[in-house]
Amino acid sequence: MNYLVTDNTAGALRLEEIPEIAYADFYDLLDGWLADPRYHVAHYFALPSGDRMRFYCLVLDDAEGRVLVTSHAMDYYDDTALPSLTARHPQLHPFEREIAEHYGIRFDGQPWPKPLRFSFDRYDRRSSIDNYPFYTMSGGSLHEVNVGPIHAGIIEPGAFRFICNGEQVLHLEIALGYQHRGVEAAFAATENRLRQMCLAEAVAGDSAVAHATAFAEAIEKLTGRERPAQLDRERAVALELERMAMQIADTGALSMDTGYQLGQVACEALRTMTINTTQAWCGNRFGKGLIRPHGTDHPLTAERSAMIRKNVAEIARRYDEVRRDIESSPSLLARFEQCGVVPHEEMRRIGGVGQAARASALARDIRASHPWGSYGKCLHHTPVVEETGDVMARLTVRSREVAQSAHYIDRLLEIYEQKYGKLENPCGEPDYTTSLTPSSLSFGLVEGWRGETCHVVVTDAEGRLAACRIKDPSLHNWLALALAVRGEGISDFPICNKSFNLSYCGHDL
Amino acid sequence: MIFPKIRVLRSHGRQAIPDLDAVELTEKFRGRPELTFTEDTSEAERAETVCPTGAFTADPLTLDLGRCLFCGECARVAPRNVRFTNDYRIGSPTREGLVLHAGDTRVAFDPEQVRPVIRRCFSRALQLREVSAGGDASVEMELNATGNVNFDLGRFGIGFTASPRHADGVVVSGPISANMAEALEICYEAVAEPKILVMCGSEACSGGLFAESRAIDRRFLDTHTPDLWLPGAPTHPMTYIDGLLTLLGRKKRE
Numbered sequence: 001m002n003y004l005v006t007d008n009t010a011g012a013l014r015l016e017e018i019p020e021i022a023y024a025d026f027y028d029l030l031d032g033w034l035a036d037p038r039y040h041v042a043h044y045f046a047l048p049s050g051d052r053m054r055f056y057c058l059v060l061d062d063a064e065g066r067v068l069v070t071s072h073a074m075d076y077y078d079d080t081a082l083p084s085l086t087a088r089h090p091q092l093h094p095f096e097r098e099i100a101e102h103y104g105i106r107f108d109g110q111p112w113p114k115p116l117r118f119s120f121d122r123y124d125r126r127s128s129i130d131n132y133p134f135y136t137m138s139g140g141s142l143h144e145v146n147v148g149p150i151h152a153g154i155i156e157p158g159a160f161r162f163i164c165n166g167e168q169v170l171h172l173e174i175a176l177g178y179q180h181r182g183v184e185a186a187f188a189a190t191e192n193r194l195r196q197m198c199l200a201e202a203v204a205g206d207s208a209v210a211h212a213t214a215f216a217e218a219i220e221k222l223t224g225r226e227r228p229a230q231l232d233r234e235r236a237v238a239l240e241l242e243r244m245a246m247q248i249a250d251t252g253a254l255s256m257d258t259g260y261q262l263g264q265v266a267c268e269a270l271r272t273m274t275i276n277t278t279q280a281w282c283g284n285r286f287g288k289g290l291i292r293p294h295g296t297d298h299p300l301t302a303e304r305s306a307m308i309r310k311n312v313a314e315i316a317r318r319y320d321e322v323r324r325d326i327e328s329s330p331s332l333l334a335r336f337e338q339c340g341v342v343p344h345e346e347m348r349r350i351g352g353v354g355q356a357a358r359a360s361a362l363a364r365d366i367r368a369s370h371p372w373g374s375y376g377k378c379l380h381h382t383p384v385v386e387e388t389g390d391v392m393a394r395l396t397v398r399s400r401e402v403a404q405s406a407h408y409i410d411r412l413l414e415i416y417e418q419k420y421g422k423l424e425n426p427c428g429e430p431d432y433t434t435s436l437t438p439s440s441l442s443f444g445l446v447e448g449w450r451g452e453t454c455h456v457v458v459t460d461a462e463g464r465l466a467a468c469r470i471k472d473p474s475l476h477n478w479l480a481l482a483l484a485v486r487g488e489g490i491s492d493f494p495i496c497n498k499s500f501n502l503s504y505c506g507h508d509l
Numbered sequence: 510m511i512f513p514k515i516r517v518l519r520s521h522g523r524q525a526i527p528d529l530d531a532v533e534l535t536e537k538f539r540g541r542p543e544l545t546f547t548e549d550t551s552e553a554e555r556a557e558t559v560c561p562t563g564a565f566t567a568d569p570l571t572l573d574l575g576r577c578l579f580c581g582e583c584a585r586v587a588p589r590n591v592r593f594t595n596d597y598r599i600g601s602p603t604r605e606g607l608v609l610h611a612g613d614t615r616v617a618f619d620p621e622q623v624r625p626v627i628r629r630c631f632s633r634a635l636q637l638r639e640v641s642a643g644g645d646a647s648v649e650m651e652l653n654a655t656g657n658v659n660f661d662l663g664r665f666g667i668g669f670t671a672s673p674r675h676a677d678g679v680v681v682s683g684p685i686s687a688n689m690a691e692a693l694e695i696c697y698e699a700v701a702e703p704k705i706l707v708m709c710g711s712e713a714c715s716g717g718l719f720a721e722s723r724a725i726d727r728r729f730l731d732t733h734t735p736d737l738w739l740p741g742a743p744t745h746p747m748t749y750i751d752g753l754l755t756l757l758g759r760k761k762r763e
Contacts, residue, residue, distance in 0.1 A: 269659060
């Protein structure tokens with residue numbers, strides 16, 4: 001067998017269990033899989049161990065809910081170039097670029113051999129983010145527009161270089177790395193598991209719950225202790241609340257960029273209401289501190305549960321009024337429809353995930369394809385899918401997901417109240433001390449509001465956390481934004497950008 | 510087409526908080542901690558070892574808000590020594606002011622520590638340029654929220670502006686990543702004198718979780734002195750509003 005089959009609920013894998021195959025076989029295996037739309041790469045990273053470099057790859061099979069794990073290896077100082085898979089499957093580009101940048105591994109025939117995030121421990125220290133090798137075109141009628149790293153609004157930094165013919169964008173290249181603060185290195189540098197949890201929450205502040213859940217899941221698989229089902233329900237409520245808050249915020253942002261003030265202010269108020277609900281539950285508007293391994297510090301009391309249900313119902317009702325208003329305003333539809341189209345096939349080739357992929361008729365949703373926790377048990381999730389792949393489709397996915405999440409929260413809390421309503425803390429206290437299985441690999445795979453969020457944790461022979469490799473859905477989707485604006489007027493860039501709302505810090509780590 | 514709009518308007522109602530001074534946050538909100546000395550220091554010592562950022566020390570009993578993530582773990586481990594209140598008034602004009610000791614009942618805000626030029630030039634209007642330098646986007650979202658329909662900071666003539674040339678100062682969020690250090694310096698230099706500098710969020714105040722990371726570069730602070738330090742992970746919009754109004758002398762901290 002060239003690979004190991006597991007799923008999103010199974011326990012940790014022993015490192016020696018994971019097949020280690022020759023790169024030629026690895027190449028053929030992935031080449032075969034990725035030709036089929038049901039497979040995509042969730043994570044692919046290199047990890048040095050002694051004088052060897054081992055490359056782990058996680059591939060998701062959406063049709064059967066399987067997670068396929070395989071690896072290949074080479075000597076640390078071996079400088080043979082590996083044939084690049086990106087040339088045939090563009091979805092691998094961020095992974096190969098990261099490996100090349102970090103460890104100096106060369107990929108032969110890589111069509112886009114550029115640094116990914118200028119990490120502090122990169123192989124080539126002479127490279128600098130100030131000299132990012134932007135693609136250029138020359139021609140009398142072309143001009144370049146550079147934006148960033150500091151943008152006009154209060155958002156994170158990133159450098160965008162447009163090549164335009166008049167008003168029309170021919171090409172956009174996005175250079176990231178400005179937010180790099182060494183998150184992955186910080187995980188391995190500490191044994192304080194609470195600190196690691198806090199780091200997971202700080203990967204991307206707007207997806208704090210998604211990242212914290214992914215990390216907590218990975219850790220829980222490594223301790224081998226059972227997790228109570230009620231904890232899964234709490235986490236699902238938190239995740240869906242986060243999804244509601246952000247989908248509403250982005251509806252507001254799209255409204256702002258089209259000068260639709262009523263929608264903007266209404267969504268601002270509704271987002272405030274949503275995150276204040278989270279705050280009344282756990283004391284933080286972003287849900288930081290809510291997700292902890294094996295237990296919780298903020299139990300869902302009957303009182304809190306009733307408060308959440310009441311607020312969520314009101315938010316969903318009022319948000320639906322905004323949605324109706326958008327759909328009955330021709331001036332808004334004219335801006336959103338057929339703008340920033342990413343066709344289905346393009347989205348599939350670049351490995352798009354999450355709500356952006358679903359707007360291009362690519363039904364990727366971990367809640368449905370690889371259910372964990374409460375998903376697949378008390379919730380049977382059907383992904384929201386739109387066909388057109390334009391800004392309107394991404395907005396529609398958002399608005400339909402708000403209604404769906406509100407329904408899920410109500411359903412989960414109803415079950416919760418019936419089953420555990422009287423108990424003080426049915427989930428128990430968090431556990432930061434249980435030792436981890438040594439020499440193992442485990443992953444947490446969670447559908448955050450942006451999409452598939454994956455944390456892979458590898459332990460060493462003593463059971464210490466040797467590495468935590470994080471993948472934010474933005475890693476896949478930044479390229480989708482660059483493709484979406486091709487052929488559009490440059491003035492439509494803001495609404496294209498907001499319709500994706502990708503994370504800089506989640507990408508840069 | 511007008512009816513859906515009327516419906517949205519009717520549900521929206523009036524959202525602006527009429528009196529921001531009267532705002533009380535939910536009981537669950539973790540704001541200013543209160544420290545109590547006990548003869549038995551065993552719990553406090555345990556809290557010191559679990560603190561994810563080294564903000565808490567047992568001997569002497571202190572909590573450095575500039576490093577604190579407000580995770581609340583110290584209050585669970587040492588409930589007799591630490592208690593988090595929902596007081597969001599935790600901005601300080603000095604970095605030392607963020608270090609709380611046993612018995613402190615507020616974060617001090619000494620008007621003497623504020624440069625006179627700030628109140629002379631900016632007390633009636635202040636426009637700031639925000640620079641995110643390695644932040645996790647939560648502080649940035651909270652800063653955006655200060656201008657929204659609920660908090661409506663614009664009512665005080667305070668807001669954000671796109672160009673540093675139009676700004677009266679810079680707000681920094683994030684631990685200052687090495688890759689952003691130069692851009693931050695350029696942006697700050699582009700603001701005309703007199704100008705103010707605000708560090709927003711515990712990551713900006715101390716580096717937070719990334720204080721020891723080799724990917725950050727905080728030399729910016731060797732040459733520039735911030736006028737206001739605002740802790741929080743992320744900083745609550747009310748902390749920001751209260752901090753700025755107190756800095757400008759439009760509010761006193763009793």
